[in-house]
Amino acid sequence: MAPAAKTNIALTIPEPGKFELVERPYPHIKSGYAIIKTEIAPICLEGSRIWSEHDFEFHDDPEHLGHEGVGTVDEVLPGSNFSVGDRVIVFQGDHCGHCHACTQALSPTYCDANDPDLRGVDGSAMKGIQNRNESPSGGFAMERYRIAPEANLIRIPDALDFRYAASANCSFGVGFSNQEAMDVKAGDTILVGGVGFIALGHIISALYRNATVIALARNPYRIDLMRRMGVEHIVNPDDDDWLEQVLALSYKGQGVDVAIDGSGVTYYQEKLMKAVRKYGQVNFSGHTPGAHLELSPLHHVIDPAHTLFGQHDVRAKDRERMVRALCNPKVQAMVDVMITHEFPMSRAGEAFDIQVGKQCGKVYLWTQQ
Template sequence: MSREMTAAVLYGKEDLRLEQVDVPRPAAGELLVRVEAALTCGTDLKVYRRGYHAMMLKPPIPFGHELAGVVEEVGAGVAAFRVGDRVVALNSAPCDACFFCTHGQQNLCEDLLFNNGTYAEFIRIPARIVEKNTLRIPDGVLFEHAALTEPLACVVRGLEESGAKAGDTMVVIGAGPIGLMFMDVARSAGVRVIAVVKRADQVETARLFGAAEVVRLDEVEDVIAATRALTPAGRGADVVIEAVATPMTWEWAVEMVRKGGVVNFFGGPPSGTKVGLDTNRLHYGDITLKASFHHTPATCRTAFELVTSGKLKCAEYITGRVGLDAVPAVFARMMTRNGSSREIKTAVFPHGVPAEVTR
């Protein structure tokens, strides 16, 4: 006889519903995980706003992709995990057999397997993710902190692709959760960070996560000039990370980097978006342009080590804690927030907010 659970299901644009659905049963090689903490994410908000994600999900479908939990059931043939293990299960796993996987680009896997449905009491973890991208959480690490692994893994890959090293100057455009993670990881690596932010409330937050200098858009006439003025000799930053996803900020990034520097277009604008770049500056300035998408098993493990080692400001990312019943309202609020308070990530606890993390 099947059990039922509560889950948030996305039906389309801004249409997120709580429903009673069957608790999935793990097949061979799979796990059933009791979700202890799931986190809101900018990607989830983008999907909620658009009603779909071409690669990750098509509605109606269980929603959410950042989680940590406890193994509830173990499918046949699983030897690496047992009931009661505390785990992070990533939201995807590559095939390791296609052209891109065999050329060191697992994030571009032609058969990248995604998994969604973390805003629920339980989630089934497919065998490939169990094998390649499920990690055991050390004792003493909070579930809500461990769940930061997935977005952080994307940031780690972006930073690695940018080649930033200790002593470099990096500009991060944007102070959403991803921009803040770039600041945090860069700070921990000895990189000097200049943050470019939009709102007054983001100034203090950017400094909290490691920005040495902050440029606020409404306080300067020329954001490019103001940012370059904070770099050594005004020559521009060694690395610029674009984490806003608009044509304007993509163009700013190219103007803020020094000759011979690297720009990482991390923010992904909608399909069909075009930008205008100064080809003379790119060519004669010997500027490298990169774009980073998703993560790899290796960067997932690097991110997990950063989280579990205490090197990052994990507690500061969690600015709200709610039960599962509040998820639709949380996303509706995220669509209309006005920046009057610091809001980064909300932790969702499907089985009730634990007393030890209640504030």
């Protein structure tokens, strides 16, 4: 008897607070792509935004979810640079190979192939990957098998566990690549606000670089995580003298070198910009749909000579250095603190509920379970 044909299983959220696992055909690919047997699909905005509010961005919908992930190469075409069995990190989105982001080894998020204004909603990002391969499934991370452009894969060293490698996207990866771009170094003072999994990734990167970290934080659960990582300075942003406390911790009281927002919440963004020294940097790494920051070019940029910076994802030029950092035992110990919950995909509802409650760090879904 012939062996049964492979199928795919995808996570869907057909209505708020309800998930279903749906069987779909096994993916198929064209040249330049690989099929990955996904092991871990970390949760990003799916929990807070999609689960409870059923609010989707252009690149996802109730039937197609997830962009982060790690796994094992399951199928490639002749001439591939990868082999079946390779363990890989998958960086989100597609790769055209011709645009500025691709030719300069920047983040694939900014590749023209992922721009809905250029390619349309069905032709960009993860939907574009699935449609360009004329595949019945596999464009997304929260599936047992996903399609990935080979240009957006990097092999995982044998000694590096999937759990650590899975932090290479929207947590440690975002923090590491943003700080590479800003040239954060030992001795810098970093102020972090809006502490969720993005900011926790920034904190790990900053401590790895021997920078001093100050956190604006109110959530006791996440304050405990930061303390366990080694953050010594935590300031309650509701205190009347929060700014004076932060300035007192900076060199000569002149303000922090870099301020990083991990939430996209205006409350934190406004405070962070006030605490930065002259010629310092302000980084926006978080995103909250609908949030709007009133920004004055004169008062927020020119007068203080601030540099504003932000990006999603990981620049291709930073991938190897980031993987090397993930092999560091001290980084792994902090990642262990950041990963607070792990669930089989068959219990995704529990994972989403925990994320909505904010009593967590980074939450993982094991997609083969």
